[in-house]
Protein backbone atom coordinates (compact mmCIF):
# COMPACT_ATOMS: atom_id res chain seq x y z
CA UNK A 1 0.00 0.00 0.00
CA UNK A 2 2.72 2.41 1.11
CA UNK A 3 4.59 1.75 -2.07
CA UNK A 4 1.64 2.19 -4.42
CA UNK A 5 0.57 5.39 -2.74
CA UNK A 6 4.13 6.66 -2.88
CA UNK A 7 4.50 5.85 -6.58
CA UNK A 8 1.19 7.48 -7.42
CA UNK A 9 2.09 10.61 -5.47
CA UNK A 10 5.49 10.69 -7.15
CA UNK A 11 3.84 10.52 -10.57
CA UNK A 12 1.40 13.25 -9.66
CA UNK A 13 4.06 15.50 -8.16
CA UNK A 14 6.28 14.80 -11.13
CA UNK A 15 3.65 16.36 -13.33
CA UNK A 16 3.70 19.50 -11.21
CA UNK A 17 7.47 19.55 -10.85
CA UNK A 18 8.09 19.22 -14.55
CA UNK A 19 6.31 22.55 -15.12
CA UNK A 20 7.07 23.68 -18.67
CA UNK A 21 8.06 20.37 -20.15
CA UNK A 22 4.99 18.76 -18.60
CA UNK A 23 2.76 21.52 -19.94
CA UNK A 24 4.47 21.12 -23.30
CA UNK A 25 3.68 17.39 -23.33
CA UNK A 26 0.06 18.13 -22.52
CA UNK A 27 -0.16 20.61 -25.39
CA UNK A 28 1.47 18.15 -27.79
CA UNK A 29 -0.94 15.43 -26.77
CA UNK A 30 -3.86 17.85 -27.10
CA UNK A 31 -2.74 18.73 -30.63
CA UNK A 32 -2.32 15.07 -31.52
CA UNK A 33 -5.77 14.21 -30.22
CA UNK A 34 -7.28 17.15 -32.05
CA UNK A 35 -5.68 16.00 -35.30
CA UNK A 36 -7.04 12.52 -34.83
CA UNK A 37 -10.42 13.79 -33.58
CA UNK A 38 -11.01 16.16 -36.47
CA UNK A 39 -9.47 13.65 -38.87
CA UNK A 40 -11.98 11.08 -37.77
CA UNK A 41 -15.02 13.31 -38.22
CA UNK A 42 -13.86 14.56 -41.62
CA UNK A 43 -13.13 11.03 -42.79
CA UNK A 44 -16.42 9.70 -41.49
CA UNK A 45 -18.52 12.45 -43.05
CA UNK A 46 -16.69 12.31 -46.38
CA UNK A 47 -17.30 8.59 -46.64
CA UNK A 48 -20.87 9.10 -45.51
CA UNK A 49 -21.40 11.67 -48.23
CA UNK A 50 -20.05 9.33 -50.89
CA UNK A 51 -22.30 6.59 -49.57
CA UNK A 52 -25.26 8.96 -49.88
CA UNK A 53 -24.45 9.62 -53.50
CA UNK A 54 -24.20 5.90 -54.06
CA UNK A 55 -27.58 5.39 -52.40
CA UNK A 56 -29.12 7.38 -55.23
CA UNK A 57 -28.11 4.69 -57.67
CA UNK A 58 -31.02 2.76 -59.13
CA UNK A 59 -31.95 0.52 -62.04
CA UNK A 60 -34.96 0.94 -64.32
CA UNK A 61 -36.46 -2.28 -65.63
CA UNK A 62 -38.74 -1.84 -68.65
CA UNK A 63 -41.35 -4.50 -69.19
CA UNK A 64 -42.40 -5.78 -72.60
CA UNK A 65 -45.65 -4.25 -73.88
CA UNK A 66 -46.87 -7.74 -74.51
CA UNK A 67 -46.68 -8.74 -70.86
CA UNK A 68 -49.98 -9.44 -69.18
CA UNK A 69 -51.06 -8.17 -65.78
CA UNK A 70 -50.41 -11.62 -64.33
CA UNK A 71 -46.94 -11.71 -65.84
CA UNK A 72 -46.18 -8.36 -64.25
CA UNK A 73 -47.59 -9.44 -60.89
CA UNK A 74 -45.49 -12.60 -61.00
CA UNK A 75 -42.39 -10.58 -61.85
CA UNK A 76 -43.18 -8.16 -59.04
CA UNK A 77 -43.38 -11.07 -56.59
CA UNK A 78 -40.09 -12.42 -57.89
CA UNK A 79 -38.37 -9.07 -57.34
CA UNK A 80 -39.76 -8.80 -53.84
CA UNK A 81 -38.19 -12.13 -52.97
CA UNK A 82 -34.70 -11.05 -54.05
CA UNK A 83 -32.84 -10.03 -50.94
CA UNK A 84 -30.35 -7.86 -52.81
CA UNK A 85 -33.15 -5.40 -53.47
CA UNK A 86 -33.72 -2.68 -50.96
CA UNK A 87 -36.49 -0.69 -52.57
CA UNK A 88 -38.92 -1.34 -55.38
CA UNK A 89 -41.36 0.94 -57.23
CA UNK A 90 -43.75 -0.11 -59.95
CA UNK A 91 -44.54 2.52 -62.56
CA UNK A 92 -47.58 1.76 -64.70
CA UNK A 93 -47.86 3.22 -68.25
CA UNK A 94 -50.33 5.80 -66.89
CA UNK A 95 -47.93 6.93 -64.18
CA UNK A 96 -45.14 6.98 -66.75
CA UNK A 97 -47.24 9.30 -68.90
CA UNK A 98 -47.84 11.56 -65.94
CA UNK A 99 -44.15 11.64 -65.18
CA UNK A 100 -43.43 12.42 -68.79
CA UNK A 101 -45.74 15.39 -68.61
CA UNK A 102 -44.11 16.61 -65.43
CA UNK A 103 -40.66 16.33 -66.90
CA UNK A 104 -41.21 17.58 -70.43
CA UNK A 105 -44.30 19.73 -69.94
CA UNK A 106 -46.06 18.05 -72.85
CA UNK A 107 -48.83 15.56 -72.79
CA UNK A 108 -47.79 12.38 -74.54
CA UNK A 109 -51.33 11.99 -75.92
CA UNK A 110 -50.98 15.31 -77.74
CA UNK A 111 -48.14 13.86 -79.76
CA UNK A 112 -49.33 10.30 -80.21
CA UNK A 113 -52.79 8.91 -79.88
CA UNK A 114 -51.66 5.96 -77.85
CA UNK A 115 -49.38 5.55 -74.83
CA UNK A 116 -46.02 4.15 -76.00
CA UNK A 117 -44.56 4.13 -72.52
CA UNK A 118 -44.07 0.62 -71.14
CA UNK A 119 -44.66 -0.37 -67.54
CA UNK A 120 -41.46 -0.35 -65.52
CA UNK A 121 -39.90 -1.04 -62.16
CA UNK A 122 -37.32 1.11 -60.45
CA UNK A 123 -35.21 -0.82 -58.01
CA UNK A 124 -32.46 0.19 -55.62
CA UNK A 125 -30.04 -2.14 -53.92
CA UNK A 126 -29.03 -2.77 -50.37
CA UNK A 127 -25.75 -0.97 -49.55
CA UNK A 128 -23.46 -3.97 -49.91
CA UNK A 129 -24.82 -4.68 -53.45
CA UNK A 130 -24.42 -1.12 -54.67
CA UNK A 131 -21.30 -1.97 -56.62
CA UNK A 132 -20.57 -2.66 -60.22
CA UNK A 133 -19.96 -6.38 -59.90
CA UNK A 134 -23.15 -7.13 -57.96
CA UNK A 135 -25.26 -4.80 -60.07
CA UNK A 136 -24.08 -6.38 -63.32
CA UNK A 137 -24.66 -9.88 -61.98
CA UNK A 138 -28.21 -9.04 -60.89
CA UNK A 139 -28.90 -7.20 -64.12
CA UNK A 140 -27.91 -10.29 -66.11
CA UNK A 141 -30.30 -12.46 -64.17
CA UNK A 142 -33.18 -10.01 -64.59
CA UNK A 143 -32.45 -9.46 -68.26
CA UNK A 144 -33.06 -13.13 -68.95
CA UNK A 145 -36.60 -12.95 -67.60
CA UNK A 146 -39.11 -13.21 -70.50
CA UNK A 147 -41.16 -10.17 -69.35
CA UNK A 148 -38.15 -7.88 -69.28
CA UNK A 149 -37.59 -5.75 -72.31
CA UNK A 150 -34.67 -3.63 -71.25
CA UNK A 151 -32.61 -2.65 -68.20
CA UNK A 152 -31.22 0.83 -67.81
CA UNK A 153 -28.74 2.08 -65.26
CA UNK A 154 -25.87 4.50 -65.15
CA UNK A 155 -22.92 2.22 -65.39
CA UNK A 156 -20.45 5.10 -65.66
CA UNK A 157 -21.83 6.59 -62.50
CA UNK A 158 -20.88 3.45 -60.64
CA UNK A 159 -17.48 3.13 -62.32
CA UNK A 160 -16.50 6.71 -61.50
CA UNK A 161 -17.93 6.52 -58.02
CA UNK A 162 -16.07 3.34 -57.27
CA UNK A 163 -12.86 4.77 -58.58
CA UNK A 164 -13.18 7.93 -56.49
CA UNK A 165 -14.44 6.13 -53.47
CA UNK A 166 -11.38 3.94 -53.48
CA UNK A 167 -9.13 6.96 -53.84
CA UNK A 168 -10.97 8.79 -51.08
CA UNK A 169 -10.96 5.75 -48.81
CA UNK A 170 -7.24 5.14 -49.22
CA UNK A 171 -6.41 8.81 -48.84
CA UNK A 172 -8.50 9.05 -45.72
CA UNK A 173 -7.06 5.87 -44.21
CA UNK A 174 -3.55 6.96 -45.15
CA UNK A 175 -3.94 10.39 -43.59
CA UNK A 176 -5.47 8.83 -40.52
CA UNK A 177 -2.62 6.35 -40.13
CA UNK A 178 -0.04 9.11 -40.60
CA UNK A 179 -1.80 11.33 -38.06
CA UNK A 180 -1.90 8.52 -35.53
CA UNK A 181 1.76 7.73 -36.08
CA UNK A 182 2.68 11.40 -35.80
CA UNK A 183 0.79 11.69 -32.55
CA UNK A 184 2.51 8.64 -31.09
CA UNK A 185 5.94 9.97 -32.06
CA UNK A 186 5.21 13.51 -30.89
CA UNK A 187 3.86 12.29 -27.59
CA UNK A 188 6.68 9.89 -26.97
CA UNK A 189 9.27 12.53 -27.82
CA UNK A 190 7.79 15.23 -25.67
CA UNK A 191 7.54 12.82 -22.76
CA UNK A 192 11.13 11.82 -23.45
CA UNK A 193 12.08 15.48 -23.05
CA UNK A 194 10.21 15.63 -19.77
CA UNK A 195 12.16 12.64 -18.54
CA UNK A 196 15.43 13.91 -19.97
CA UNK A 197 15.06 17.06 -17.90
CA UNK A 198 14.94 14.91 -14.78
CA UNK A 199 17.50 12.25 -15.49
CA UNK A 200 19.06 12.96 -12.10
CA UNK A 201 16.10 11.22 -10.52
CA UNK A 202 16.75 8.10 -12.53
CA UNK A 203 20.47 7.92 -11.71
CA UNK A 204 19.82 8.66 -8.04
CA UNK A 205 17.11 6.04 -7.90
CA UNK A 206 19.46 3.47 -9.39
CA UNK A 207 22.10 4.41 -6.88
CA UNK A 208 19.86 3.82 -3.90
CA UNK A 209 18.76 0.42 -5.10
CA UNK A 210 15.45 1.15 -6.75
CA UNK A 211 14.26 -1.50 -9.18
CA UNK A 212 13.55 -0.49 -12.75
CA UNK A 213 9.87 -0.94 -12.08
CA UNK A 214 10.00 1.45 -9.13
CA UNK A 215 11.78 4.04 -11.26
CA UNK A 216 9.44 3.55 -14.18
CA UNK A 217 6.02 3.66 -12.55
CA UNK A 218 5.95 7.34 -11.49
CA UNK A 219 7.00 8.42 -14.98
CA UNK A 220 4.35 6.23 -16.55
CA UNK A 221 1.71 7.59 -14.17
CA UNK A 222 2.86 11.09 -15.01
CA UNK A 223 2.72 10.40 -18.75
CA UNK A 224 -0.72 8.83 -18.44
CA UNK A 225 -1.97 11.88 -16.53
CA UNK A 226 -0.49 14.12 -19.21
CA UNK A 227 -2.31 12.03 -21.82
CA UNK A 228 -5.59 12.32 -19.93
CA UNK A 229 -5.24 16.07 -19.44
CA UNK A 230 -4.11 16.62 -23.03
CA UNK A 231 -7.08 14.77 -24.42
CA UNK A 232 -9.40 16.61 -22.05
CA UNK A 233 -8.12 19.90 -23.45
CA UNK A 234 -8.51 18.54 -27.00
CA UNK A 235 -12.03 17.29 -26.30
CA UNK A 236 -13.08 20.66 -24.91
CA UNK A 237 -11.65 22.52 -27.90
CA UNK A 238 -13.27 20.11 -30.36
CA UNK A 239 -16.57 20.42 -28.51
CA UNK A 240 -16.31 24.19 -28.73
CA UNK A 241 -15.50 24.14 -32.45
CA UNK A 242 -18.38 21.80 -33.23
CA UNK A 243 -20.69 23.97 -31.17
CA UNK A 244 -19.61 27.05 -33.11
CA UNK A 245 -20.06 25.25 -36.42
CA UNK A 246 -23.52 23.97 -35.56
CA UNK A 247 -24.73 27.24 -34.06
CA UNK A 248 -23.25 29.92 -36.29
CA UNK A 249 -21.98 28.36 -39.51
CA UNK A 250 -24.45 25.54 -40.02
CA UNK A 251 -26.50 27.32 -42.70
CA UNK A 252 -23.38 28.79 -44.25
CA UNK A 253 -21.71 25.46 -44.92
CA UNK A 254 -24.90 23.40 -44.96
CA UNK A 255 -23.22 20.92 -42.66
CA UNK A 256 -24.00 19.82 -39.15
CA UNK A 257 -21.50 17.85 -37.11
CA UNK A 258 -23.14 15.05 -35.23
CA UNK A 259 -21.08 13.18 -32.63
CA UNK A 260 -22.25 11.24 -29.62
CA UNK A 261 -20.74 11.40 -26.14
CA UNK A 262 -19.00 8.15 -27.05
CA UNK A 263 -16.82 10.08 -29.47
CA UNK A 264 -15.50 12.26 -26.63
CA UNK A 265 -15.04 9.27 -24.37
CA UNK A 266 -13.02 7.62 -27.15
CA UNK A 267 -10.82 10.72 -27.44
CA UNK A 268 -10.17 10.70 -23.70
CA UNK A 269 -9.31 7.02 -23.75
CA UNK A 270 -7.10 7.48 -26.79
CA UNK A 271 -5.18 10.36 -25.19
CA UNK A 272 -4.71 8.51 -21.93
CA UNK A 273 -3.54 5.48 -23.84
CA UNK A 274 -1.18 7.64 -25.88
CA UNK A 275 0.34 9.08 -22.70
CA UNK A 276 0.69 5.63 -21.23
CA UNK A 277 2.35 4.08 -24.28
CA UNK A 278 4.44 7.19 -24.92
CA UNK A 279 5.85 7.31 -21.41
CA UNK A 280 6.55 3.58 -21.34
CA UNK A 281 8.43 3.89 -24.62
CA UNK A 282 10.26 6.98 -23.43
CA UNK A 283 11.38 5.71 -20.03
CA UNK A 284 12.67 2.47 -21.52
CA UNK A 285 15.41 4.43 -23.27
CA UNK A 286 16.69 5.77 -19.96
CA UNK A 287 16.77 2.43 -18.19
CA UNK A 288 19.04 1.04 -20.92
CA UNK B 289 32.61 -9.67 2.92
CA UNK B 290 34.16 -8.01 -0.15
CA UNK B 291 36.67 -9.93 -2.25
CA UNK B 292 38.44 -9.01 -5.44
CA UNK B 293 39.86 -12.08 -7.14
CA UNK B 294 42.21 -11.36 -10.02
CA UNK B 295 39.85 -8.62 -11.07
CA UNK B 296 40.69 -6.65 -14.20
CA UNK B 297 38.63 -3.79 -15.48
CA UNK B 298 40.21 -1.76 -18.22
CA UNK B 299 38.98 0.96 -20.50
CA UNK B 300 40.69 1.80 -23.76
CA UNK B 301 44.49 2.19 -23.79
CA UNK B 302 45.18 0.14 -20.66
CA UNK B 303 43.52 2.70 -18.39
CA UNK B 304 41.66 1.00 -15.55
CA UNK B 305 42.54 -1.51 -12.87
CA UNK B 306 44.54 -4.73 -13.16
CA UNK B 307 45.08 -7.91 -11.13
CA UNK B 308 43.24 -6.78 -8.04
CA UNK B 309 43.41 -9.27 -5.19
CA UNK B 310 42.23 -8.18 -1.79
CA UNK B 311 39.49 -8.68 0.77
CA UNK B 312 37.67 -6.37 3.14
CA UNK B 313 35.93 -7.76 6.21
CA UNK B 314 32.82 -6.68 8.08
CA UNK B 315 33.24 -3.51 10.09
CA UNK B 316 36.59 -2.45 8.67
CA UNK B 317 37.57 1.12 7.86
CA UNK B 318 39.57 1.26 4.63
CA UNK B 319 41.20 4.13 2.80
CA UNK B 320 41.81 3.78 -0.93
CA UNK B 321 44.47 6.25 -1.94
CA UNK B 322 46.53 7.07 -4.95
CA UNK B 323 47.06 9.85 -7.46
CA UNK B 324 44.34 11.06 -9.75
CA UNK B 325 43.53 8.48 -12.38
CA UNK B 326 44.93 5.64 -10.28
CA UNK B 327 41.66 3.71 -10.33
CA UNK B 328 40.06 4.49 -6.97
CA UNK B 329 36.62 5.32 -8.38
CA UNK B 330 36.84 2.32 -10.65
CA UNK B 331 37.30 0.03 -7.64
CA UNK B 332 34.28 1.55 -5.89
CA UNK B 333 32.18 1.21 -9.03
CA UNK B 334 33.17 -2.45 -9.21
CA UNK B 335 31.94 -2.87 -5.64
CA UNK B 336 28.49 -1.44 -6.31
CA UNK B 337 28.52 -3.19 -9.66
CA UNK B 338 28.22 -0.19 -11.86
CA UNK B 339 31.16 -1.78 -13.67
CA UNK B 340 32.05 -5.43 -14.12
CA UNK B 341 35.50 -6.95 -14.36
CA UNK B 342 36.30 -8.44 -17.74
CA UNK B 343 38.64 -10.89 -16.04
CA UNK B 344 38.45 -12.33 -12.52
CA UNK B 345 35.56 -11.50 -10.21
CA UNK B 346 34.25 -9.37 -7.42
CA UNK B 347 32.29 -10.93 -4.56
CA UNK B 348 30.09 -8.87 -2.24
CA UNK B 349 28.55 -11.21 0.35
CA UNK B 350 26.45 -13.55 -1.82
CA UNK B 351 26.61 -11.39 -4.91
CA UNK B 352 29.06 -12.62 -7.53
CA UNK B 353 29.93 -10.21 -10.35
CA UNK B 354 30.15 -13.07 -12.82
CA UNK B 355 26.71 -14.44 -11.93
CA UNK B 356 24.58 -11.47 -10.92
CA UNK B 357 21.60 -10.64 -13.10
CA UNK B 358 20.54 -7.12 -13.99
CA UNK B 359 17.44 -7.29 -11.89
CA UNK B 360 19.41 -8.38 -8.81
CA UNK B 361 21.61 -5.30 -8.85
CA UNK B 362 19.07 -3.13 -6.95
CA UNK B 363 19.22 -5.66 -4.12
CA UNK B 364 22.99 -5.38 -3.97
CA UNK B 365 22.69 -1.58 -3.93
CA UNK B 366 20.42 -1.77 -0.90
CA UNK B 367 23.29 -3.41 0.98
CA UNK B 368 25.88 -0.92 -0.24
CA UNK B 369 25.59 2.77 0.64
CA UNK B 370 27.29 5.29 -1.62
CA UNK B 371 28.31 8.90 -1.25
CA UNK B 372 30.03 11.11 -3.79
CA UNK B 373 31.94 14.30 -4.04
CA UNK B 374 29.02 15.95 -5.85
CA UNK B 375 26.35 14.69 -3.40
CA UNK B 376 23.75 13.72 -6.05
CA UNK B 377 20.80 14.95 -4.02
CA UNK B 378 17.51 15.69 -5.73
CA UNK B 379 17.04 19.44 -5.71
CA UNK B 380 13.29 19.37 -6.12
CA UNK B 381 12.66 17.79 -2.72
CA UNK B 382 13.65 18.45 0.85
CA UNK B 383 16.10 16.66 3.11
CA UNK B 384 13.46 14.37 4.58
CA UNK B 385 12.19 13.33 1.15
CA UNK B 386 15.70 12.76 -0.21
CA UNK B 387 16.50 10.37 2.61
CA UNK B 388 13.07 8.72 2.67
CA UNK B 389 13.35 7.96 -1.04
CA UNK B 390 15.92 5.25 -0.29
CA UNK B 391 13.47 3.52 2.03
CA UNK B 392 10.51 3.80 -0.32
CA UNK B 393 12.69 2.22 -2.99
CA UNK B 394 13.41 -0.64 -0.59
CA UNK B 395 9.68 -1.05 0.12
CA UNK B 396 9.59 -0.02 3.79
CA UNK B 397 6.30 0.87 5.51
CA UNK B 398 5.35 4.52 5.99
CA UNK B 399 5.52 4.49 9.78
CA UNK B 400 8.90 2.83 9.80
CA UNK B 401 10.18 5.21 7.16
CA UNK B 402 9.34 8.22 9.28
CA UNK B 403 11.04 7.04 12.45
CA UNK B 404 14.11 5.78 10.60
CA UNK B 405 14.58 9.00 8.65
CA UNK B 406 14.27 11.24 11.73
CA UNK B 407 16.55 8.95 13.64
CA UNK B 408 19.29 8.93 11.01
CA UNK B 409 19.05 12.69 10.42
CA UNK B 410 19.59 13.23 14.12
CA UNK B 411 22.57 10.90 14.04
CA UNK B 412 24.28 12.92 11.29
CA UNK B 413 23.38 16.15 13.07
CA UNK B 414 20.72 17.39 10.66
CA UNK B 415 17.68 17.11 12.93
CA UNK B 416 17.06 20.84 12.48
CA UNK B 417 17.32 20.82 8.67
CA UNK B 418 14.65 18.28 7.86
CA UNK B 419 12.50 20.50 5.69
CA UNK B 420 15.24 22.36 3.87
CA UNK B 421 16.00 21.90 0.21
CA UNK B 422 19.54 20.81 -0.71
CA UNK B 423 20.17 24.26 -2.23
CA UNK B 424 19.52 25.80 1.17
CA UNK B 425 22.29 23.76 2.82
CA UNK B 426 26.06 24.13 3.03
CA UNK B 427 28.30 21.61 1.27
CA UNK B 428 29.08 19.84 4.55
CA UNK B 429 25.38 19.59 5.36
CA UNK B 430 24.57 18.28 1.91
CA UNK B 431 27.24 15.63 2.26
CA UNK B 432 25.71 14.61 5.60
CA UNK B 433 22.33 14.25 3.87
CA UNK B 434 23.88 11.84 1.39
CA UNK B 435 25.45 9.94 4.28
CA UNK B 436 22.02 9.74 5.95
CA UNK B 437 20.49 8.56 2.69
CA UNK B 438 23.18 5.89 2.29
CA UNK B 439 22.93 4.74 5.92
CA UNK B 440 19.19 4.76 6.42
CA UNK B 441 18.75 1.35 4.82
CA UNK B 442 21.45 -0.08 7.08
CA UNK B 443 24.00 -1.16 4.50
CA UNK B 444 26.82 -3.56 5.23
CA UNK B 445 29.31 -1.13 3.75
CA UNK B 446 29.45 2.58 3.06
CA UNK B 447 31.45 3.66 -0.01
CA UNK B 448 32.63 7.25 -0.15
CA UNK B 449 34.26 8.57 -3.32
CA UNK B 450 36.24 11.72 -2.51
CA UNK B 451 33.61 12.72 0.07
CA UNK B 452 35.50 15.80 1.17
CA UNK B 453 36.46 16.92 -2.33
CA UNK B 454 34.34 20.06 -2.14
CA UNK B 455 34.66 20.78 1.56
CA UNK B 456 37.05 22.98 3.53
CA UNK B 457 39.56 21.29 5.89
CA UNK B 458 37.59 21.87 9.07
CA UNK B 459 34.35 20.46 7.66
CA UNK B 460 36.33 17.63 6.06
CA UNK B 461 37.62 16.59 9.46
CA UNK B 462 34.11 16.74 10.93
CA UNK B 463 32.93 14.54 8.12
CA UNK B 464 35.65 11.97 8.56
CA UNK B 465 34.90 11.91 12.28
CA UNK B 466 31.26 11.23 11.45
CA UNK B 467 32.28 8.36 9.17
CA UNK B 468 34.48 7.02 11.94
CA UNK B 469 31.55 7.17 14.38
CA UNK B 470 29.38 5.28 11.90
CA UNK B 471 32.11 2.70 11.46
CA UNK B 472 32.32 2.23 15.23
CA UNK B 473 28.66 1.19 15.18
CA UNK B 474 29.55 -1.67 12.86
CA UNK B 475 29.21 -0.50 9.27
CA UNK B 476 32.28 -1.07 7.11
CA UNK B 477 33.50 2.14 5.46
CA UNK B 478 35.63 2.50 2.35
CA UNK B 479 36.84 5.99 1.54
CA UNK B 480 38.57 6.81 -1.74
CA UNK B 481 40.64 9.95 -1.39
CA UNK B 482 43.92 11.58 -2.27
CA UNK B 483 43.71 13.73 0.83
CA UNK B 484 46.34 12.03 2.98
CA UNK B 485 45.67 14.24 5.99
CA UNK B 486 42.33 12.50 6.44
CA UNK B 487 43.99 9.14 6.87
CA UNK B 488 45.68 10.10 10.12
CA UNK B 489 42.29 11.00 11.53
CA UNK B 490 41.23 7.38 11.65
CA UNK B 491 43.70 5.41 13.71
CA UNK B 492 43.64 1.74 12.90
CA UNK B 493 42.19 2.20 9.43
CA UNK B 494 43.49 -0.02 6.68
CA UNK B 495 45.21 1.62 3.74
CA UNK B 496 45.17 0.40 0.15
CA UNK B 497 47.46 2.36 -2.13
CA UNK B 498 46.91 2.24 -5.84
CA UNK B 499 48.93 3.51 -8.73
CA UNK B 500 48.16 3.15 -12.42
CA UNK B 501 45.48 0.61 -11.73
CA UNK B 502 47.54 -1.67 -9.51
CA UNK B 503 47.81 -2.10 -5.78
CA UNK B 504 51.24 -0.99 -4.66
CA UNK B 505 50.74 -1.48 -0.93
CA UNK B 506 48.06 -2.82 1.30
CA UNK B 507 47.78 -2.97 5.09
Ligand SMILES: Nc1ncnc2c1ncn2[C@@H]1O[C@H](COP(=O)(O)OP(=O)(O)OP(=O)(O)O)[C@@H](O)[C@H]1O
Nearest residue numbers: 299300303304323324325326327328329330331482
Ligand atom coordinates in the same frame (compact mmCIF):
# COMPACT_ATOMS: atom_id res chain seq x y z
N1 LIG C 1 34.25 5.50 -18.44
C1 LIG C 1 35.57 5.52 -18.70
N2 LIG C 1 36.01 5.42 -19.97
C2 LIG C 1 37.32 5.42 -20.23
N3 LIG C 1 38.27 5.52 -19.32
C3 LIG C 1 37.90 5.63 -18.04
C4 LIG C 1 36.53 5.63 -17.65
N4 LIG C 1 36.44 5.77 -16.32
C5 LIG C 1 37.72 5.85 -15.88
N5 LIG C 1 38.59 5.76 -16.89
C6 LIG C 1 40.05 5.75 -16.79
O1 LIG C 1 40.42 4.79 -15.84
C7 LIG C 1 41.47 5.25 -15.01
C8 LIG C 1 41.06 5.20 -13.57
O2 LIG C 1 40.03 6.12 -13.36
P1 LIG C 1 39.38 6.40 -11.92
O3 LIG C 1 38.25 7.30 -12.13
O4 LIG C 1 39.11 5.10 -11.27
O5 LIG C 1 40.57 7.16 -11.19
P2 LIG C 1 40.57 7.79 -9.73
O6 LIG C 1 41.65 7.13 -9.00
O7 LIG C 1 39.21 7.75 -9.16
O8 LIG C 1 40.97 9.29 -10.07
P3 LIG C 1 40.52 10.63 -9.30
O9 LIG C 1 41.33 10.72 -8.07
O10 LIG C 1 40.88 11.71 -10.25
O11 LIG C 1 39.07 10.51 -9.04
C9 LIG C 1 41.77 6.67 -15.49
O12 LIG C 1 42.90 6.58 -16.35
C10 LIG C 1 40.55 7.07 -16.25
O13 LIG C 1 40.91 7.92 -17.32
Ligand SMILES: [Mg+2]
Nearest residue numbers: 328329330449
Ligand atom coordinates in the same frame (compact mmCIF):
# COMPACT_ATOMS: atom_id res chain seq x y z
MG1 LIG D 1 37.72 9.19 -8.72
